[in-house]
Amino acid sequence: xxxxxxxxxxxxxxxxxxxxxxxxxxxxxxxxxxxxxxxxxxxxxxxxxxxxxxxxxxxxxxxxxxxxxxxxxxxxxxxxxxxxxxxxxxxxxxxxxxxxxxxxxxxxxxxxxxxxxxxxxxxx
Amino acid sequence: xxxxxxxxxxxxxxxxxxxxxxxxxxxxxxxxxxxxxxxxxxxxxxxxxxxxxxxxxxxxxxxxxxxxxxxxxxxxxxxxxxxxxxxxxxxxxxxxxxxxxxxxxxxxxxx
Numbered sequence: 070x071x072x073x074x075x076x077x078x079x080x081x082x083x084x085x086x087x088x089x090x091x092x093x094x095x096x097x098x099x100x101x102x103x104x105x106x107x108x109x110x111x112x113x114x115x116x117x118x119x120x121x122x123x124x125x126x127x128x129x130x131x132x133x134x135x136x137x138x139x140x141x142x143x144x145x146x147x148x149x150x151x152x153x154x155x156x157x158x159x160x161x162x163x164x165x166x167x168x169x170x171x172x173x174x175x176x177x178x179x180x181x182x183x184x185x186x187x188x189x190x191x192x193x
Numbered sequence: 194x195x196x197x198x199x200x201x202x203x204x205x206x207x208x209x210x211x212x213x214x215x216x217x218x219x220x221x222x223x224x225x226x227x228x229x230x231x232x233x234x235x236x237x238x239x240x241x242x243x244x245x246x247x248x249x250x251x252x253x254x255x256x257x258x259x260x261x262x263x264x265x266x267x268x269x270x271x272x273x274x275x276x277x278x279x280x281x282x283x284x285x286x287x288x289x290x291x292x293x294x295x296x297x298x299x300x301x302x303x304x
Contacts, residue, residue, distance in 0.1 A: 106293075113196060114233075116239065116282055117291035131292045165238055173245050178293065179225035179284065181237035181250070 071096040073166045073184035081160075081191050087153040091166030091184060098142050099124050104169035105149045106180060107140060109162040117162075121169050122149060151184060161191045196221060197283050197296035204302040205273045213299045215283030221294060223264035226286040230259055230268045233280040233298070242281075243268060249300045270301070278303045 077089035091105070098105055106121040120130035130138050139152040149166060149168045168182040198216040205211040210259055215228060228246050231239035241250055243259035246266060256277075258269045266285075270277055288297040 115297045116284075116295040118295070131289070133292070172248075173227060176225055176286070177245050178286065179227070179229040179241055179242055179244045180231070180239070181244075183240070186238055 071168060071182040073168065073182060075164060075166050075184045075187040077164075077187055077189060079190075081156055081189060082193055083191055084155060084156055087151070087156050087160060087189055087191070089151045089164055089166075089187065089189070091149045091151075093147050093149070093166075093168075096168070097144075098147055099144045102170070104178070105140075105142070106150045106167045106169045107149075108165045108167050108180065108183075110165070110186075111159070111162040119151070119153075156191045158191050160164075161189065163188050195297045196283060196290065196294050199281075199283060199296035199299045200302040201297070202302065204304055206304045207273055207275065208259055208271050210269060211273060212270075213268045213301070215268070215282075215296050216249055217264050217266075217285060217287075219264060221264075221285045221288040222261065222266055223229065224288055226288075228259065228261050228266035229284045230257075231282045231284065231295075232277075235279075239282065252254045260290040261294060273301075273303055275303050277301060 072094045076104045104121040107119040122128045137154045163186040165186045166184045167180045171178040230243035233239040247259045275287040282298045282299045284289045
């Protein structure tokens with residue numbers, strides 16, 4: 070059973086960089102066939118896909134966040150990381166790390182294993 | 194406002210059937226991108242209940258079913274149970290936005 074666990078600071082100040090780490094157990098981030106996504110949910114709103122990274126380190130970002138977002142892998146620790154720069158209060162959200170998989174090819178990626186999520190408030 | 198439109202809420206009595214619509218466009222559902230559905234309980238992470246428009250992951254009751262036609266998709270819950278009370282989100286890919294997108298969610302209330 071794949072398990073994902075997010076960790077990071079309890080609070081980030083506006084204009085700073087939000088950094089989160091996701092530790093994966095029960096599976097390897099180096100395994101082919103999967104992507105590893107970050108998804109967030111801001112208060113009172115729906116879910117927003119932020120971006121993902123492949124097992125070999127290739128990244129794809131949501132264009133709405135691309136200029137501020139970086140996702141990376143640490144295969145030695147079986148972790149993925151997120152860095153979101155120049156944050157504002159609008160970046161206050163629950164952040165999830167999520168395994169991304171497709172059974173039916175490029176048209177069919179979905180999110181099968183989710184971390185429990187971590188709330189990151191952005192406040193001065 | 195998401196590019197995938199869902200009703201804000203639906204409700205039904207125990208045992209009844211409810212459906213949740215997910216309306217997209219030619220750049221997402223209509224372009225052939227699969228629709229997936231997630232159940233989210235308060236304080237919990239979302240859980241996939243339908244993938245590839247119609248497929249249920251192992252362990253998901255067959256009370257949940259998905260369908261897709263044209264630029265829309267639907268999730269049906271038959272034999273509604275109290276434990277089905279949750280928020281439900283549809284998800285697909287949008288070629289114009291070049292991103293995976295979610296609907297705004299539908300709150301299912303069991304009366």
